[in-house]
Amino acid sequence: MITMIVRRLLTALPTIAASTALLFFSVTVILGSPAGMMLGQDASPQAIAALNEKYGFDRPALVQYGAWVANAFQGDLGRSFTTQQSVSRAITDCIPVTIELTLWSILLAASAAIVLNTIPVFKRTLTGATTLANLIGITVPNFMLGISLIFLFSVWLGWLPSNGWAPWSDGAGEHLRRMIMPVLTLSAYYFGAFSIVYRAEYRDVAQRMFIQVALAKGLSEWKVAFKHALPNAVLPVITFVGISMGQLTGGAVVTETVFSMPGTGRLFVSAISGHDFPVVLAVGMLVVTGVIVMNLLADIAYTIANPQIRFD
Amino acid sequence: MQMHKVLHAVLALAAATILGLAGAQGQTATPKRGGTLTVGFISDSKTLDPLFSVQYTERQMLYLVFNTLVKYAPDLSIKPELAESWTLENDGKRVVFKLKTGVKFHDGTDFDAAAVKWNIDQRLDPATASPQRGQLEPVIASVEVINPSTVAFNLKARNAALMSLLGERPGFMVSPTAWKKAGKDFSDQPVGTGAFVFKEWVRGNRITFERNPNYWEAGLPHLDRIVLSDLAGSVVGIQRLQTGEIDYVADLGPQDIRVLEGKPGIVLDPITVGRWFSLQWHMDAPPFNNPKLRQAFAHAIDRGRINDIVMRGKGTISNGPTPAGLWWYDASVKTPEFSIDKAKAALKEAGYPDGFQFVLSTPQVAALQQVNQLVQEQLAAAGIKITLEPASSAEWYDRIVKGLTNFTPTRWTQRADPDGLLYLLFHSKGYGNTTKYKNARVDELLDKARETYEIDQRKVMYSEVQKILATDIPMLPLFFSAEYAALRDDVKNHVWIPDQIPRFREIWKAGK
Numbered sequence: 001m002i003t004m005i006v007r008r009l010l011t012a013l014p015t016i017a018a019s020t021a022l023l024f025f026s027v028t029v030i031l032g033s034p035a036g037m038m039l040g041q042d043a044s045p046q047a048i049a050a051l052n053e054k055y056g057f058d059r060p061a062l063v064q065y066g067a068w069v070a071n072a073f074q075g076d077l078g079r080s081f082t083t084q085q086s087v088s089r090a091i092t093d094c095i096p097v098t099i100e101l102t103l104w105s106i107l108l109a110a111s112a113a114i115v116l117n118t119i120p121v122f123k124r125t126l127t128g129a130t131t132l133a134n135l136i137g138i139t140v141p142n143f144m145l146g147i148s149l150i151f152l153f154s155v156w157l158g159w160l161p162s163n164g165w166a167p168w169s170d171g172a173g174e175h176l177r178r179m180i181m182p183v184l185t186l187s188a189y190y191f192g193a194f195s196i197v198y199r200a201e202y203r204d205v206a207q208r209m210f211i212q213v214a215l216a217k218g219l220s221e222w223k224v225a226f227k228h229a230l231p232n233a234v235l236p237v238i239t240f241v242g243i244s245m246g247q248l249t250g251g252a253v254v255t256e257t258v259f260s261m262p263g264t265g266r267l268f269v270s271a272i273s274g275h276d277f278p279v280v281l282a283v284g285m286l287v288v289t290g291v292i293v294m295n296l297l298a299d300i301a302y303t304i305a306n307p308q309i310r311f312d
Numbered sequence: 313m314q315m316h317k318v319l320h321a322v323l324a325l326a327a328a329t330i331l332g333l334a335g336a337q338g339q340t341a342t343p344k345r346g347g348t349l350t351v352g353f354i355s356d357s358k359t360l361d362p363l364f365s366v367q368y369t370e371r372q373m374l375y376l377v378f379n380t381l382v383k384y385a386p387d388l389s390i391k392p393e394l395a396e397s398w399t400l401e402n403d404g405k406r407v408v409f410k411l412k413t414g415v416k417f418h419d420g421t422d423f424d425a426a427a428v429k430w431n432i433d434q435r436l437d438p439a440t441a442s443p444q445r446g447q448l449e450p451v452i453a454s455v456e457v458i459n460p461s462t463v464a465f466n467l468k469a470r471n472a473a474l475m476s477l478l479g480e481r482p483g484f485m486v487s488p489t490a491w492k493k494a495g496k497d498f499s500d501q502p503v504g505t506g507a508f509v510f511k512e513w514v515r516g517n518r519i520t521f522e523r524n525p526n527y528w529e530a531g532l533p534h535l536d537r538i539v540l541s542d543l544a545g546s547v548v549g550i551q552r553l554q555t556g557e558i559d560y561v562a563d564l565g566p567q568d569i570r571v572l573e574g575k576p577g578i579v580l581d582p583i584t585v586g587r588w589f590s591l592q593w594h595m596d597a598p599p600f601n602n603p604k605l606r607q608a609f610a611h612a613i614d615r616g617r618i619n620d621i622v623m624r625g626k627g628t629i630s631n632g633p634t635p636a637g638l639w640w641y642d643a644s645v646k647t648p649e650f651s652i653d654k655a656k657a658a659l660k661e662a663g664y665p666d667g668f669q670f671v672l673s674t675p676q677v678a679a680l681q682q683v684n685q686l687v688q689e690q691l692a693a694a695g696i697k698i699t700l701e702p703a704s705s706a707e708w709y710d711r712i713v714k715g716l717t718n719f720t721p722t723r724w725t726q727r728a729d730p731d732g733l734l735y736l737l738f739h740s741k742g743y744g745n746t747t748k749y750k751n752a753r754v755d756e757l758l759d760k761a762r763e764t765y766e767i768d769q770r771k772v773m774y775s776e777v778q779k780i781l782a783t784d785i786p787m788l789p790l791f792f793s794a795e796y797a798a799l800r801d802d803v804k805n806h807v808w809i810p811d812q813i814p815r816f817r818e819i820w821k822a823g824k
Contacts, residue, residue: 036710039443040366042736044743047446054441082358083515084499093515147547154555162552163541167514260542262516270516274358 001303005296012292016285017069023284024065027277033057034081034275055081068281077282082274087282090267094251095286097165098263101255102248104183109190110241117199118230120221130195137192146185146258153181165261182259186252190244194237202233234305242298249290250283341804347821348537349803351814352549352558355542357519360502360510362484363435363442363491371481371813376521376538377418378504380483381409381428382475384809386584388638388728390475394423394485394505404470404765411461415528417487418503418510425463429455430488432465444482446743451477470763472770473731480728480811507533507817517542534805534820553578553798559821560806562797562814565679566624569796579799585635585810586627586792588724588733589683591672595786596748599670600718604662606785610648611655612694613687619791622682626794632778633724633733635792638810639767640730642775645782647789655694669697673720675708680721683790687721712746723793726810730774731762738781749786 035051036043052058056067071078077087116130154162166178205211206229214224251265264283271279356367362374383393395409415423432455435442451471456464467474477483490503500513507529508521521538541558543549546568549561554575564572564580572578591609593600600606619627634641648654659668674684688698703711703720711717727733736744739758740751754777761773781787797814799806802822809815 031707032710036713038364038366038441039446041709042446042743043443044446047443050438051441079496080358084359084361084364084496085515086496090515143544146544147551150548150551154557155551158555162548162555162557165517167517256516258544258548260517260544262514266516270358 001300004299008292008296012289015292016288019288020069020281020285021065023281024068024277025061027272027275027280028061028064031272031275034277037274037276038081068278072281072285078278080271080274080276080279082271082276087278090279091264091282091286094262094264094267095249097261098249098251098256098265100179101182101186101252101261101263102245104179105186105252106190106241106245106248108183109187110194110237112187113191113194113198114230114234114237117195117202118225120225134192134195137188137190138196140188142185142189142252142254143258145188146181146255149181149185150258163260165259178259182255182261185258186255193244194240197236197240198233201236202229205229205233208232231305235302238298238301238305242294242301243291246291246294247287249294250287341822343531343534343805343820344822345534345820346536347534347823348539349535349560349816349819349821350558351538351540351816352543352552352561353540354545354549354563355516355540359499360513360519361491361498362481362486362502362504363440363444364499365481366443368813372816373519373521373540374481374484374502375506375813375815376508376817377502377506377510378484378486379415379506380480381478381485382483384476384479384728384811386807386809388476388726388810390479390728393479394428395478398475400765401464402466404763405467406464407467407474408458408462408464411463412528413461415505416526417490417505418524419487419490421487421489422460423485423505424460425457426460427485427488428463429457431485432482434488434491435482447477448482470765472762472765473729473735476727476729476732508538533817535816538816550798553800556800559800559803560797560814560816562795564796564798566626566794566796569798572798577801579801579803581797581799581806581808582626583795583797583810583812584808585637585726585812586794587812588630588633588635588726588792589679589721589790590630590633590723591687591719591721591788591790592747592786593720594715594718594748595784596750597718599668602662603784604658605664605668606788607648608655608658608662608664608668608694609691609696610785610788611651611658612691612696613788613790614650614690615647615790616650617690618683618686621686622679623791623794627791628794630789630791632782632789633737633787634730634774634778635726638726638730640771640774642771642778645775645778647782647785652694659695667695667697669699670719671699671701673703673708673711673717674700675703675705675720677705679793680723683721715746715748721790722787725812728811730770731758734758734774734777735762738777738786747786749784751780751784754780 033052035048035057039047039051056064079086080090150162153160160181161178163178165182166174168175211224211229214228249264251263251268253265253269256263256265264286267279268283271283353369355369357370357373358367359365360370360373360377362378365371365374379394381393381395382390385391394412394415396412398407398409401408411425411428417423432448432452434440435444435448436452438445451467451474453466453468456466458464485505487503491498494501502510505528507524507527509524511520511522513519518539518541523533523536527533546564550568550571552558553561569580572580595601615629619625619629628635631647632645672684672687674681684700688700691698712720724733735758736742738749738754739745740755757773757777761770764770797806804820804822805818807815
């Protein structure tokens with residue numbers, strides 16, 4: 001297993017290099033120099049030319065990319081061109097927010113999807129209801145769901161503050177209370193998606209002989225569902241969780257925006273609109289790494305959930 | 313002659329025209345001390361370093377942390393701020409400022425003539441790469457410290473627009489000591505002389521300012537704290553205002569405010585001078601270098617109907633870049649009137665008897681999309697077929713600057729001096745002249761007006777410019793927007809300045 005992990009991590013390096021290169025060229029070639037964004041609407045062509053020269057935006061894209069790579073290798077991700085902030089600081093400020101949102105949301109979505117679709121009583125009486133919930137989760141856009149939640153919980157009921165997020169420094173209670181709506185919003189889609197995957201697998205497993213035998217032996221329906229069927233049906237969900245968590249390291253742009261959360265998604269979007277390639281590249285690198293690491297963790301989790309699976 | 317006397321004349325003139333427009337509420341009661349003002353805003357802020365600021369929403373915060381050398385009154389006349397008074401010398405090519413004494417930066421260092429010189433020199437230095445260099449460099453030759461409370465600007469030429477520049481970004485005075493110490497981190501550690509001290513910026517979430525206990529303007533500020541909280545959009549802002557979580561939200565359009573109209577506890581305060589919406593095209597290339605074609609377009613557009621639908625009739629129809637209420641407005645300037653028959657006739661004369669077709673760039677901005685749909689419908693009635701071409705809002709203006717977009721709507725905020733917008737858009741050397749308009753007489757008048765300090769003479773010149781623009785139609789005027797701030801009713805002393813940047817320095821809260 002150790003060799004598998006090492007091999008996976010080593011193959012990650014060229015993946016990261018290739019994806020940052022792709023990002024770099026799309027940002028610099030398609031969007032162009034950040035000078036216009038840095039100088040504003042009234043800038044003279046001379047001022048833009050001077051700035052291009054000062055920062056080297058007029059050099060060939062390959063040269064600029066080389067310079068960025070050289071600095072990145074020394075751990076220097078540079079400074080944002082538009083905010084002047086150091087990129088590593090901007091990223092380290094954003095990551096905890098995004099990770100926290102991701103963890104809560106995926107945890108809620110996965111456990112709700114698994115539990116609701118395993119409980120025998122629910123399965124018989126609430127199939128229609130869970131199907132509807134799945135559909136809503138998958139189809140309703142996060143922006144609309146978020147705003148509807150604000151309308152329901154803040155404007156109508158007055159239970160929760162509409163500003164979804166507060167830093168830990170405002171107190172843990174305040175912070176957690178304000179996580180409720182963003183987590184509900186983001187987990188809706190994943191709940192639906194996990195449910196569908198899990199249910200399909202579960203139905204399959206439930207037909208198998210060992211389940212029939214267990215039931216025939218007189219084991220309780222609950223015990224069969226949770227102890228025998230669940231572990232065998234959960235594998236696809238684990239894979240899906242891994243992929244989702246990886247993708248979410250890039251932030252949940254819409255949810256972060258609706259609830260004013262300072263996560264990586266917002267950072268990424270504002271960096272793209274500012275042609276701010278040091279930030280775009282750093283977030284891109286983070287997402288690629290995130291996807292690779294999370295997939296790796298999912299594979300490791302496989303071996304725990306099903307000891308028959310081995311990586312050698 | 314004392315420059316501020318000239319400007320007082322401006323004030324009198326402007327005040328006479330727009331009296332009653334400004335400052336809708338609450339100047340009579342006694343201000344109450346204390347409280348937190350929570351402002352919701354859709355942030356495009358990148359930096360709080362005035363030397364590098366270019367984004368729109370940054371300025372409302374810069375006006376809290378920093379003072380400018382001079383300030384704008386609600387009628388756009390120029391008032392003293394850090395500069396107490398000023399006189400013109402050397403045939404108008406030297407301005408000598410007398411500064412307020414005893415003013416300190418938040419870091420405890422003194423604000424004095426040397427600080428003013430450093431602030432201007434730093435912006436002028438090419439190594440700084442300040443976006444304001446382009447505004448200051450053509451005007452200022454050197455800055456000279458005469459004594460700690462007197463500083464002189466030597467100008468390259470007489471320039472009537474300089475004072476208005478010193479009331480906005482180029483005029484924000486930062487602490488030289490703090491700026492040098494923080495380097496690029498000044499971006500989120502700003503230090504000025506302003507009424508509020510910067511406390512914390514959680515990017516993407518909120519920015520907090522605390523009262524400056526040593527503020528130099530007597531009796532100010534009234535509030536203890538101002539929090540600017542990021543909004544995902546106007547819809548969220550309106551919801552949060554109704555729950556009372558925020559006290560103030562601006563940039564609301566006539567459609568946005570429908571739900572707030574008549575709601576108890578909420579006050580709507582309209583801006584006094586709206587943004588200018590127009591259509592523009594390339595003047596130096598076919599097909600729009602054909603004046604008859606431009607005329608056909610002008611006759612085909614029903615500006616009143618556009619205002620009725622997009623602005624719910626609350627905007628003002630525009631005949632040129634200048635709205636009523638500013639001293640350089642001339643009511644006799646008229647854009648060709650709406651008439652389908654005249655439009656068809658002009659189209660024929662232009663050489664398109666069988667109609668004409670073109671694409672109109674359509675950025676993903678709701679108001680501009682609505683405008684374009686109406687323009688498309690109206691031009692169709694005159695035999696002009698328009699295809700709407702979607703443009704990403706991030707790249708849209710960039711493409712206009714690069715000359716890649718020909719026919720497009722644009723919108724511009726008024727500047728404090730006519731030299732601002734008129735020169736920028738219509739002088740052949742203007743940085744914002746993306747239509748490539750070139751008229752020798754317009755250039756001559758704009759150059760001359762820039763060097764003229766006498767307000768009456770300037771007004772005559774700008775009137776002539778606007779009349780030529782109405783004939784040449786480098787940009788086809790549509791309307792001036794109606795926009796609103798919505799406030800909880802305990803927020804007092806909110807006053808709009810026509811630059812549309814909300815000012816919170818003098819606001820106070822009545823408390824319940």
